[in-house]
Amino acid sequence: MDAISVTNLTKTFAGGWSLFRGRGHEVRAVRDVTLALRPGETLAVVGESGSGKSTLARMMVGLEKPTSGDMRIAGKDAAALRAEGPRAFGRVIQYVFQDPVSSLNPRKTIDAILDPPLRLLKGYDKVRRRARMKELMDAVQMPANTLERYPHEFSGGQAQRIAIARALAAEPRIIVLDEPVSALDVSVQAQTLLLLEDLRAEFKMSYLFISHDLAVVESISDRVAVMYSGEIVETASAEQLFRTPRHEYTKRLLSSAPRLKPPGRGRLEGG
Numbered sequence: 383m384d385a386i387s388v389t390n391l392t393k394t395f396a397g398g399w400s401l402f403r404g405r406g407h408e409v410r411a412v413r414d415v416t417l418a419l420r421p422g423e424t425l426a427v428v429g430e431s432g433s434g435k436s437t438l439a440r441m442m443v444g445l446e447k448p449t450s451g452d453m454r455i456a457g458k459d460a461a462a463l464r465a466e467g468p469r470a471f472g473r474v475i476q477y478v479f480q481d482p483v484s485s486l487n488p489r490k491t492i493d494a495i496l497d498p499p500l501r502l503l504k505g506y507d508k509v510r511r512r513a514r515m516k517e518l519m520d521a522v523q524m525p526a527n528t529l530e531r532y533p534h535e536f537s538g539g540q541a542q543r544i545a546i547a548r549a550l551a552a553e554p555r556i557i558v559l560d561e562p563v564s565a566l567d568v569s570v571q572a573q574t575l576l577l578l579e580d581l582r583a584e585f586k587m588s589y590l591f592i593s594h595d596l597a598v599v600e601s602i603s604d605r606v607a608v609m610y611s612g613e614i615v616e617t618a619s620a621e622q623l624f625r626t627p628r629h630e631y632t633k634r635l636l637s638s639a640p641r642l643k644p645p646g647r648g649r650l651e652g653g
């Protein structure tokens with residue numbers, strides 16, 4: 383059973399604006415997308431700005447409603463799974479966004495940020511939640527005293543690790559990561575990607591990894607789906623896609639972007 387499977391998924395926004403067509407025309411942000419995230423894999427969705435990647439991710443985690451098409455998460459209809467409530471939905475799928483600092487409430491200490499997802503788990507009393515918070519800090523390589531501090535006390539990379547810990551707190555099977563390292567320095571990117579890869583293996587999760595950055599995608603993904611103008615134009619193993627891209631758009635994307643170890647699959651240096 384696929385972790386996520388979408389069939390002919392479309393999202394149309396009303397009230398877009400275009401220089402040529404004026405106000406009020408429709409924007410088809412995602413067009414007829416058919417895609418499967420397999421259990422245990424990292425599937426990257428790559429494409430340039432405006433290609434519809436974020437809209438696709440936001441539909442998967444329930445932040446946007448599809449205009450049409452079918453979406454199944456862990457074998458269940460996504461809308462039906464959401465209707466079961468935050469506990470059921472959160473146990474299956476979590477997300478991590480680009481800007482870690484703004485995704486953490488500045489007025490709350492880290493333990494208060496981690497508490498709500500842990501409260502959703504059955505049988506987690508206060509003592510067990512506290513112990514779990516320490517384990518989560520350990521898993522993302524942050525010291526235990528992190529828990530008493532506020533988000534602004536951390537660097538971008540540290541804040542993103544805390545955001546990852548919050549996603550892990552729900553013990554999800556799937557994490558959707560939307561440009562999770564784009565706001566970080568390159569050396570911190572490499573460390574964060576290695577951490578994500580370790581966590582995926584340790585907790586047996588699947589990742590849907592949204593990125594415009596081919597070097598990042600090459601270093602972390604098993605398979606890659608290339609998105610262009612709302613459509614998936616090519617899906618292939620990372621190795622195949624970087625070595626022998628088939629679609630014209632993929633070829634252009636590869637030839638225009640800086641790569642770390644062309645050709646073939648590489649790993650980011652550093653960390």
Ligand SMILES: Nc1ncnc2c1ncn2[C@@H]1O[C@H](COP(=O)(O)OP(=O)(O)OP(=O)(O)O)[C@@H](O)[C@H]1O
Pocket residue numbers: 395396397398409410411429430431432433434435436437438594
């Ligand atoms: N809420 C919205 N209302 C109207 N149009 C939207 C909305 N959200 C996205 N769009 C439009 O949908 C298209 C796809 O946007 P989306 O953010 O999904 O692309 P993206 O590939 O993630 O780009 P970026 O990396 O810049 O966020 C764009 O034309 C965008 O302007």
